[in-house]
Amino acid sequence: MSWETERLAFRYVVKRKLSPEKAFKEAVRRTEKKGDLRAFLKFLRDYYYLSVAYPGRGFEELFELSLKGNYPFVPPRWVEERARRKLSPRKPYWLRVNTLKVSLEEAKKELRELGIEFEEDEDFPFMLRLEAKPELKGLKPFQEGRVVPQDKSAAFVVSALDPKEGELIFDIGSAPGMKASLIQQLRENRGEIVAVDLSAKRVEDERKVLRWLGVKNVELIVADGAHLPFRKLTKVLVDAPCSNSGTYVEDPSVFLRVTPRDLRRLSRIQKGILKEVMGLRPEKVVYSVCSLFPDEGEDVIRAVVKGGKEVDTRRLYPDTNGTDGFFIAVVRPQ
Ligand SMILES: C[S@@+](CC[C@H](N)C(=O)[O-])C[C@H]1O[C@@H](n2cnc3c(N)ncnc32)[C@H](O)[C@@H]1O
Numbered sequence: 001m002s003w004e005t006e007r008l009a010f011r012y013v014v015k016r017k018l019s020p021e022k023a024f025k026e027a028v029r030r031t032e033k034k035g036d037l038r039a040f041l042k043f044l045r046d047y048y049y050l051s052v053a054y055p056g057r058g059f060e061e062l063f064e065l066s067l068k069g070n071y072p073f074v075p076p077r078w079v080e081e082r083a084r085r086k087l088s089p090r091k092p093y094w095l096r097v098n099t100l101k102v103s104l105e106e107a108k109k110e111l112r113e114l115g116i117e118f119e120e121d122e123d124f125p126f127m128l129r130l131e132a133k134p135e136l137k138g139l140k141p142f143q144e145g146r147v148v149p150q151d152k153s154a155a156f157v158v159s160a161l162d163p164k165e166g167e168l169i170f171d172i173g174s175a176p177g178m179k180a181s182l183i184q185q186l187r188e189n190r191g192e193i194v195a196v197d198l199s200a201k202r203v204e205d206e207r208k209v210l211r212w213l214g215v216k217n218v219e220l221i222v223a224d225g226a227h228l229p230f231r232k233l234t235k236v237l238v239d240a241p242c243s244n245s246g247t248y249v250e251d252p253s254v255f256l257r258v259t260p261r262d263l264r265r266l267s268r269i270q271k272g273i274l275k276e277v278m279g280l281r282p283e284k285v286v287y288s289v290c291s292l293f294p295d296e297g298e299d300v301i302r303a304v305v306k307g308g309k310e311v312d313t314r315r316l317y318p319d320t321n322g323t324d325g326f327f328i329a330v331v332r333p334q
Helices: 004-015 020-031 037-053 059-068 077-087 104-113 152-161 178-186 200-212 260-279 298-304
Strands: 093-097 127-130 147-149 168-172 192-197 218-222 235-239 284-289 309-316 326-333
Touching: 004 020, 004 037, 020 037, 037 059, 093 104, 093 152, 127 152, 152 178, 152 235, 152 284, 152 309, 152 326, 168 178, 168 260, 178 192, 178 200, 178 235, 192 200, 200 218, 235 260, 260 284, 260 298, 284 298, 298 309, 298 326
Parallel strands: 168 192, 168 235, 192 218, 235 284
Antiparallel strands: 093 127, 093 147, 284 326, 309 326
């Protein structure tokens, strides 16, 4: 086997920063050869592991090693297992019951009747834990917005915001509206959200998502979070654009695509948005990023949030929380 498709797909991931699936599809199209997507995903995982274990070795050597699974040095089994668990732990798949459309009991009954097995979550009753991603396409409760795929990390973020009936909430970096829809679910649409996003295209998607999920009272605004058209803010969620490195279990290519330069650029954007928000005298801010890097989390808070504020931070990890990797900070005036 020549692995021509896999090699090309790898180049697309690193150079063009395509997602593994897109890169692979494009490589299959270009080479007109079949290739093996599963082998490619395994390669991405192994490649990262090997490049950490053997810094300085070239791509070709690491490529061969990871395909053969024949490493020149085999660390003690327990060392390898621990390292592997951190780098590619198992993580459940989460579905949220959208109680704007259905009761919890009805949704669970419907899923069971469809043969979908799940466990109830201890922290959030509306989150259901599945072993693996189900086929969502033809699934009626999904099509009709009664259940929606959403990582449990979102529930931690929104519960940190603690949305209450009647409150005006600003959601900066809102599209495609998944957290906004959970905010409205928790208070049964009773209260307004002003949802801001820089991308007009993503705001259009958000409009569709909100309609699909029966979400009301959301005003959508296309604007730059670093230059907000408001005089004063109340409760604010800043779900900032980020490296998405917290999704490393599902997307083994993140460490190949994200460079220190990307992190510097993202960190600048994150600081710009948070600085603007803090300057508009908010009553409470929840800042969140789906990232493993302090550059996008702790460092942003440290650089922007100055004295006289109460700050609580927490990190979520796949192997400890069963979620994507996330950083969440709650900031309040003292
Ligand atoms: C992590 S995503 C938000 C996900 C969303 N909160 C949800 O739960 O569905 C970050 C969003 O920030 C937006 N964004 C990027 N730069 C921005 C800026 N300068 N101001 C406002 N939004 C921005 C992106 O378009 C993207 O939709």
